[in-house]
Structure formats: C-alpha cells, structure tokens
Amino acid sequence: MAKTQSRKKRNRAKEKETNWQERVVQIRRVSKVVKGGKKLSFRAIVVVGNEKGQVGVGVGKAADVIGAVRKGVADAKKQLIEVPLTKSNSITHVINGAAGGARVFMRPAAPGTGVIAGGAVRTVLELAGVKNILAKQLGSNSPLNNARAAIDALETLRAFSEVAKERGITLEQIYA
Template sequence: MIIKRKNNKNKEQEANWEERVIQVKRVTKVVKGGKKLSFRAIIIIGNEKGQVGVGIGKATDVIGAVKKGVTDAKKHIIHVPLTKTDSIPHKINGIAGAAEIIMRPSAPGSGVIAGGSIRTVLELAGIKNILTKQLGSNNALNNARATINALNNLRTFKQTAQDRGININQLYYKK
C-alpha cells in the first residue's frame, strides 16, 4: 500500500496564507438588452514572512469574485526582502497609474505608518516598521499595485554585490 504525502504539504502551505478583501464594488456593463451587473473584488494575500500578492476577480456574485481574486493573487506573488527589524532595506518609491507611494525604513517599535490598501499589503508581507506616504490617486487597487511595485524593486546588499560582480565587503568599506 502506497501513501501519498504531496497533498499534506500543499495543505500546510495553503494554511499559512492570510487573505483580506480590500474592496468589493458593484460594476455594470451596458449591453444591447440593458445593464449587466457584476462584482469586482480586490484581494490581498500574504504569509507575513515576506511573500505577498494582489489580485482582482470579477463575477456575477460576490463569493465568486472573491474566489477568482484569491486565485489571481496567488499567481502574482512576490518575495519581499526583510531586515532583522522587520523593515525594508532602503527608501523606495512605487508607481501604478496615477498612484505613487514613498516608503522609508523606520525604527523598531514605530509600527506600520500607512493607510488604506497600503497598510494591508505591508502587514501581510510581514513588515512591522515602516513609514509611507501616498501621493496622487486614492484608488485602492492602484495604491496596492504601487506598493507591490515598490516592494518588488527592493534590493539587498547581497543582491547588489552580485549584480556588480564584487565582494559584499567592498560595498561596506571603500578603499
């Protein structure tokens, strides 16, 4: 008798993900026979250990839209480099549409200083100390995508040294 254990591992990985619904909007499409009503859900998923994703789903019912949004978010997961103090390595900006986000690492104990969908993305990524400023648009989806854009462009010292083809100590000490 052969026992398969692959499903067990997948179930454990699935259990670690936390999902949050940011927005559910009722949208209409004008067609020949009148108006077609559907729902758009914006979902953010993360494991609070440096992985986070944003997805949207549209369906004729809210539950279907949320399920599609979760599936879409899992397809667009990014890895975020975290410091020992659960912050980001350096200051960075993110842009999506008319939304612009400025992020700065912060001292331990200061918490997540952000609002709206930005706060949710950062919390689900596992960031605990950060300062952010939202510029331009108030659109929840564009702000979440701008945050993902900024987090995706973060670099660690190790990555920078590898890109430049030098030893990591040469980044710290100039001769």
C-alpha cells in the same frame, strides 16, 4: 500516475503549511450595459500574503461577492512577489513605486515604529510581513492603483547581500 498524485498532495500540503492570509481591500458593484438592460456584477480587490515576505494583489469579477473574492484570491496567488526583509522586519532602503496615477514612497523605520501607511498600501505591507516602515501615497487615491504601486515598489527592493554578490564585492565594502 501514483507519483504525480503524491506530488500534488505534497504541493497542497505545502500550500496549507505556508498559512496564507487574505484581506479584501475593496468590493465594488459594477454594471455592464447589454441589449436587455444592465448586467450587475461585483469586483473584489484582494491582497494575499504569508507575513514572511510573500505578497500579491489580485482582482476578481463575478456575479456574486463570494465568487469575486475567490477569483481575486486565485489571481493574487498567481502574482506573488518575494520581499527581502531586514532583521527588524523593515525594508532595506528607500523605494518608490508607481501604477497608473498612483505613486507610493516607502522608507525604512526604526524597530518599534510600526506600519505608518494608509489604505491599500498598509494592507499590502502588513501581509508582506513588514513591521516597521513609513509609507506615503501620492497622486491617485484608487485602492487598486495604490496596492499595485506598493507591489511595484516592493518588487524593486533588493537586499544588500544580493547587491554585493552582483557587484562581486564583500558586504563590508558596501557599507564602507
């Protein structure tokens, strides 16, 4: 039993070391019609990331804003993805992502360009640690669908070394 407790302490320490940042993209008041009238609650869309290649989007609903944000953070941490970044903190290649009616187009950019993106996509990219990128939201302007589309795009991203290993060739042969 002592071993499991020390393991839990180490896991908590690692979680604190990773320095997670959380940003609320949207808080919306929603209502549900019930027998006695309308029941009001809050929906929070939260993005969590460590600016080192890990990011996640979560949604939380609760009777109060703080509870909704807390649930959103917990949901986002469950759905973390790993993003392969280049030396210039950009993405490796052009990618597209989709979620619902939202589509997102992302393109790597030269060092010093910055994050050229809007809304929820910008938040996702900043918390993922991407510093140089061009991104465009197409279709829907829903913050939740755009954030999920950005996550979908970043999930399909692969590093050149990973592709070379899968194909069984050297990295130089990919560039040739």
